[in-house]
Amino acid sequence: MSAPDREPTLWERKIAADAGHSDWYVARFRRLAADGVDIVGEARTLDAMLERGSRVLDAGCGPGRIGAHLHAAGHTVVGVDIDPVLIAAARQDYPGPTWLVGDLSTLDLPAHGIPEPFDAVVCAGNVVTFVAPSTRRDVIDRLLQHLAPGGRAVIGFGTDRGYAVEEFRRDAATVGFQEDLLLATWDLRPYTPDSDFLVAVLRRG
Numbered sequence: 001m002s003a004p005d006r007e008p009t010l011w012e013r014k015i016a017a018d019a020g021h022s023d024w025y026v027a028r029f030r031r032l033a034a035d036g037v038d039i040v041g042e043a044r045t046l047d048a049m050l051e052r053g054s055r056v057l058d059a060g061c062g063p064g065r066i067g068a069h070l071h072a073a074g075h076t077v078v079g080v081d082i083d084p085v086l087i088a089a090a091r092q093d094y095p096g097p098t099w100l101v102g103d104l105s106t107l108d109l110p111a112h113g114i115p116e117p118f119d120a121v122v123c124a125g126n127v128v129t130f131v132a133p134s135t136r137r138d139v140i141d142r143l144l145q146h147l148a149p150g151g152r153a154v155i156g157f158g159t160d161r162g163y164a165v166e167e168f169r170r171d172a173a174t175v176g177f178q179e180d181l182l183l184a185t186w187d188l189r190p191y192t193p194d195s196d197f198l199v200a201v202l203r204r205g
Contacts (some may be wrong), residue, residue: 004031006105006126007132009082022085026063030093033065041186042124043069045199050075054119057146059104059139060127064090064097070122071097078114078126080107105135107142117148124154124165128168129161141175147204153177156199165198177202 014021032039032182043066047057052074058067061079063086071077078096081087082104090099100112104127109115121143131139143153159165169179180203191198 006103007134009132009135010130011083015083022083026086026089029063029065030089039065040069042066042122042154042156043073045186045188046070046120046122047073047075049152049154049201050120055116055148056145057109057118057121058097059107059121059123059143060125060130061090062086062098062125064094064099066122066124067097067099068094078109078118080104080109092124104131104142105138107139107146109146117151118146119148119151121147121151121155122154124156126157126161129154129157129163133162136168137171137175138173140168140177143173143202144177144202151204152180153202154199154202155202156197157198160196168198168200172200172202176205178205179203 029039047070053076055066055076056070058077058079061067061081064079067077067079079090079097080098080102082102084101087099087101123143128136128139147153157163172179179200182191183189183199183202184191184197185197
């Protein structure tokens with residue numbers, strides 16, 4: 001589910017520079033959860049948009065915090081991440097969802113035995129700014145292609161991370177997404193040109 005000849009992602013570059021980065025990331029979220037920190041706000045936002053028992057793709061799922069909460073809320077969840085260390089942690093900490101190692105720029109879940117489309121995609125944690133810049137539009141297209149008609153993708157990222165909001169909006173429109181709503185936070189504050197974060201709610205027509 002990956003293309004070895006494509007441009008490396010920012011995440012892969014971090015791992016190449018620091019072999020312990022993934023383990024640090026896993027430990028960080030385990031520590032936050034143990035300390036009682038709210039690490040599932042994005043999942044609550046998505047859950048409010050869904051009928052119970054919806055199918056959700058957690059794209060760039062990391063160690064599983066968002067998909068696990070949605071699974072516990074009664075949804076069928078498939079989580080995909082390029083980092084096998086993060087997927088191993090998700091499988092260990094949050095059994096229940098389907099956790100897969102995969103490259104979002106070439107994602108083809110029907111080819112891997114998951115043919116059903118999804119009611120929603122969540123792509124949080126700055127995932128679209130960690131993918132290789134040359135594959136950003138491919139990633140957004142693959143998210144669209146995995147949605148059922150009328151399904152929505154909710155994508156969040158910092159506006160200071162090298163992916164301009166207007167470029168992202170153009171990429172989303174180019175692949176066929178319709179823009180439903182732009183927010184500045186996962187707790188539904190409105191987006192303005194001065195916002196330092198974007199939560200885009202996009203729909204497949």
